[in-house]
Amino acid sequence: MRFFREHGLFWANALLFVVFFVGMVLTGNATYNSDQEEHGQAGVGLVQYLGTGDFLEATFENWESEFLQMGSYIVLTVFLFQRGSSESKTPGEHAPQDDDPRNVKVKADTPWPVKRGGLVLVLYENSLLILFTLLFLASVALHAVGGSEAYSADQVEHGEAAVTPLQYLGTSQFWFESFQNWQSEFMVVALIVLASVYLRQRGSSQSKPVAMAHQKTDG
CATH class of the missing domain: 1.20.5 (Single alpha-helices involved in coiled-coils or other helix-helix interfaces)
Known part of the structure; x- marks a missing residue:
């Protein structure tokens, strides 16, 4: 348990x-x-x-938007702030996430890449972003593969030529499918960033303490 x-x-x-x-x-x-x-x-x-294009397209057009949202959010929270939001570091104050791992005292439970240093550490200190970037690119590729198959089937049915996955990336259909998901992801992120300044959920790590002042940041 x-x-x-x-x-x-x-x-x-x-x-x-x-x-x-x-x-x-x-x-x-x-x-x-x-x-x-x-x-x-x-x-x-x-x-x-x-194995159909319909399944691949429906699955990976959604996954790509999730990975894009999380990867972008990781990057944006490194440099940008939102005063009062539980989703932000405190503007103008030191955050432990910014500490250079090369200057810490190595302990028994220190992650192996930190102990090793060099290129391994460079990759490790950016590993979260690397993961979501790779997942996003893989999802885009699979979205193109599945989408091109479904798109081509419709094209052939109407007497027009089929397209390759690469050609499908240049169609308005591919970008419509992507943008309709991407916009919703960033809308939700913007909403939680701003809403967490003024609204609360007692007991949630995504909320500031209920009695904390609105403009106090608790990142």
Whole structure:
């Protein structure tokens, strides 16, 4: 029980992801087959559906926006502030996140890359951003692969030429799919940054203490 208490935030979100992902696959398969029948084509099984362009496009156009949002937020919070927000470092004050790991006293539980130093440390001190950047680029690529397949099927049906994933990146359809997700991600981030200045949720790490003054930053 102690393990789940100490890691409950991760496991709860991982479980919710699995539940909603399975729901997306099941309903997506049903929707895909319904569309196939309307066009006089055969439906596909669940496993086959996972390899269709429709599934890949629907999945990775959403994932890319999530990774872009988190990667951008990591970078922006290094340099930018929002006075009074629980999402920001305190303007004009030292933050432990800014400490140079090369100047700390090495202890037994100090992360191995810090002990090693050099290039390994450079990669480690930027590893969170590197992770989300790679995931974003991979999602864009898979969005292009899946999207081009679905887009090409529609093109062929209307007597027009199919497109490659690279060509699909230049279509308005690809950018519409991306922008419609990206805008919502940054809208939500802007909202939580500003709302956390004035609103509270007792017990949440994403909120300042209920009695704290609005303009006091608790990053």
